[in-house]
Amino acid sequence: MTEPIIRIENVHFAYNAQSENPIVALTDINLEVMPGEYLVIVGHNGSGKSTLAKHLNALLLPTQGDVWVNGMNTKNGAHTLTIRSTVGMVFQIPDNQIVATVVEEDVAFGPANLGVPEDELRERIDWALDVVDMQNFRHRAPHLLSAGQKQRVAIAGAMALKPQVLILDESTSMLDPAGREEVLSAVRRLNQAGTTIIAITHYMHEAVEGDRIVVMEAARTVTQGSPREVFSQVEELRALQLDVPQVTELSYALHQRDETFPPNLLTVEEIVAEIIRRKELEVAT
C-alpha cells in the first residue's frame, strides 16, 4: 500500500503556548494526505486552516503531537530543509512572495540558491513557466503583470523547487474571475502531472475541484469527504454558516420541492443534464 506523503497525528497547537493566555489554534488534528491527492481545506477566518498549512512545511511545529512529511518528523531540525523542498507554499498576496525584477529570475531564485547547476536550472525554469502558461512573460517585470499573472509566477517559483506537495493558502482570493480561472487551471495541470495539492479556500465552487474536502471549525476538523459527500450536508454546512456552491444550493432547493431530484449536484453541467433528462423523460411518457 502507498504510504501517505503527509501524516498529522494528534496535533495540538497554541500561539504563545508558554504565556498566560495561549491562543489555541489547532485541537486534536489527525489527517493523512496521499501522494497525488488534491485536498481542499475550507473553514472560516480563525478556524485554524493557515496554522495547519504552516505545520506541513515546518514553518510551525506542533505544541503536542507530530507531523510527518515523507516519514520525516518536522520536529527534527535536521530535516527542515528537505521538508521545505518537499512541500512548497504559495500565499494569498503574490507581491509578498516575488523577489526579483524579471520573471525568469524570480522563478530561478529558489533553485539557484540550492545550487542547482545552470543547465538543470534552465530546464526547471522552462518547465515551471510552461506549467503555469507564462513562457511569453519570462523577460517581463513582475510588478507590471496582472494579479493573476503574478500569482502564476509565484506558483512557478514554488514549482521550480520541484516540490512533491504544493500548498496554496487562499492563493486566489485577491484575484478577479479570469485570474482565478488562470490559477486554477495551472493547479489542475500540476495535479494531473502528479503534484500533491493542498488548497485552502473560501470559494466553495473551487473546493469542488478537489478529491477530498476537509472542513475546519474552531481549531478542529469537523467533517471531511469527497466534495459530493461534504456538500450533501447542506444543513450542517449552513449551521456552520459556510457557503455551498450555488449549483448545490439550487439542487438542494429543488430536492426539497421534489424528493426525486438529487440534492447534491456539484457542477453546472450536472444540473443542466439532470433537468434536461427529466424534461425528456416527461416528453417520452
Add this chain to the structure above:
Amino acid sequence: MKDTHQAQPFIQVNDLHHVYLRGTPLEVTALKGVTLEIYEGESIGIIGRTGAGKSTIVQHFNGLLRARQPGKVILEGQDMSDPSVKVKAIRQKVGLVFQHPEQQLFERLVGDDIAFGPKRLGLSREERRERVRWAMEMVGLDFERFKDRFTFSLSGGEMRKAAIAGVLALQPKVLILDESTTGVDPRGRKDLLARILELHRHHGMTLIFVSPNMEEVASMVDRVYVIDDGRTAMSGTTREIFDRPDDLRQYGLGVPQVTTIAHQLREHSLPITRTPLTVAEAAEDVWKILNS
C-alpha cells in the same frame, strides 16, 4: 431602481480621465474616459478586472482624487474640480470604505474610533453617543459589549464592522464599499452584506458596491457599470448585464453559476424567460419548467 422623476443625478461622471504620477517615468494612465451617473437611493455595482480603474473612479466621489484632468465629476450639482468645493462637507455625504477597512482604525477604543467623525462634525456628547450606538447596531456590534474594547483585540471581521461603523456614524447619503468584504469569511460576509442591504432598502442609503464576486454583485445591486481598461465598457440593469456572459468574459468577468445554468437551459430550448440572479430565483424558474 432609477427614479425617473429625479431630474438630476446625485453623482455624474463625464468622460473622466486620470493619470497617476503625470510627467514622471512612472506615469500610469488609469482612466481613459469613464461616463456614468448615479441617482439618489440607487444601488450600483462597479465591476471590472483587477487594474481596470474601479478604485480610481470611486476615489473621485469623495474628493480623495480631484478631476483636474479632462472630464468632470458633478456631485449634487457641484463641479468637484472647483477648488472652492468643501471636501469636508462632501466626505460627510459620501462615505468610502476601502479594501482593508481594518487599516482605517486608529483609536485605542472601539467607541472612540467610531465617534471620531461625529466629533469632528462638532456634535454634542449626547448626539455623538447616539450616532455611535446607531452605527454599531447597524453593523451588528453590540454597543455595550464593544464600545470599550481595544480596537486591536477585535477579530478581522469585527474590525471591518467597526471601520464601516466609523463611516456610517457620519450618516452619509452614499456608502461606497470598495472590495471591503474581500477576504472576509462567508459567515462575516453574509451578515455584513445583509445589514448593508438593509441600510439601502430601509434607510434609503445610496449604495456603490465594488466587488470581484459576481454572485454578491448579482444579489446586492439594481444597476451595474462594467469598467475595462479605464473606460465604461457596459452599463445596464443587473439582469441585462449578466445576460451577456460572452461580453463579460471578454472583460475578464463571469456570471453567477445560477445564471450560467439558465443560459445553458435556454440553449437546449427550455423556456427560461428571465435571467435568474439568485438561487431563489433560479429554483422558482427551474421548478416552473419541470412542472410545465
